[in-house]
Amino acid sequence: MKILVTYWSQTGNTRKVAEAIFSSLGGEKTIKPFDEVENPGGFDLVFIGFPVMQFGPPAPARKFIAAHAPGRKIALFITHAMLMQNEDQQQQDLLEKELEKCRAVCSKSELVGLFHCQGELSEKIANELMASNIPMLMEFAGMRPLTIGHPDQGELERAQTFARNIAAPFAAP
Numbered sequence: 001m002k003i004l005v006t007y008w009s010q011t012g013n014t015r016k017v018a019e020a021i022f023s024s025l026g027g028e029k030t031i032k033p034f035d036e037v038e039n040p041g042g043f044d045l046v047f048i049g050f051p052v053m054q055f056g057p058p059a060p061a062r063k064f065i066a067a068h069a070p071g072r073k074i075a076l077f078i079t080h081a082m083l084m085q086n087e088d089q090q091q092q093d094l095l096e097k098e099l100e101k102c103r104a105v106c107s108k109s110e111l112v113g114l115f116h117c118q119g120e121l122s123e124k125i126a127n128e129l130m131a132s133n134i135p136m137l138m139e140f141a142g143m144r145p146l147t148i149g150h151p152d153q154g155e156l157e158r159a160q161t162f163a164r165n166i167a168a169p170f171a172a173p
């Protein structure tokens with residue numbers, strides 16, 4: 001079994017999850033950011049990670065998946081600013097919609113699993129959004145305090161359990 005863990009990460013959160021997943025896997029494995037992957041053809045399973053941006057998968061993820069994932073067994077790992085469980089049903093629905101858009105771009109692949117967790121909204125980005133004077137973006141920036149410190153140790157361990165479970169059927173008998 002050959003496994004590739006690949007990711008795109010602007011502020012480091014998704015990279016942390018990628019590294020946790022990578023360290024939990026046995027066997028023949030490789031970790032690389034999207035832009036260093038030339039051809040994932042020789043891999044039996046590809047873990048693909050990215051952050052949610054503007055309520056869906058960011059352009060680098062769409063591009064990577066369209067170019068390299070069709071016909072392949074893939075598992076997604078995603079970070080986002082939304083709370084995992086939100087009593088506000090609208091917010092909970094918004095997260096579900098974001099994840100659905102991420103699944104949708106994988107329609108030509110065999111999606112064998114999806115992991116997601118919160119990732120800290122960086123101070124720089126939150127300040128930029130606050131300065132935009134656009135109410136929706138300012139409201140989004142106000143979520144930052146709820147995101148600080150994520151992904152935390154528990155989430156990284158959950159990502160590792162996810163990855164081991166996904167990889168188990170691919171392991172040689």
Ligand SMILES: Cc1cc2nc3c(=O)[nH]c(=O)nc-3n(C[C@H](O)[C@H](O)[C@H](O)COP(=O)(O)O)c2cc1C
Nearest residue numbers: 009010011012013014051053054055079080081119
């Ligand atoms: C420009 C920008 C747009 C974002 N848009 C969303 C969004 O629509 N929904 C969401 O849940 N999180 C959003 N986030 C938060 C990121 O998904 C989150 O902080 C993520 O963990 C960043 O991952 P990274 O450090 O790997 O880049 C956005 C962050 C940035 C910088």
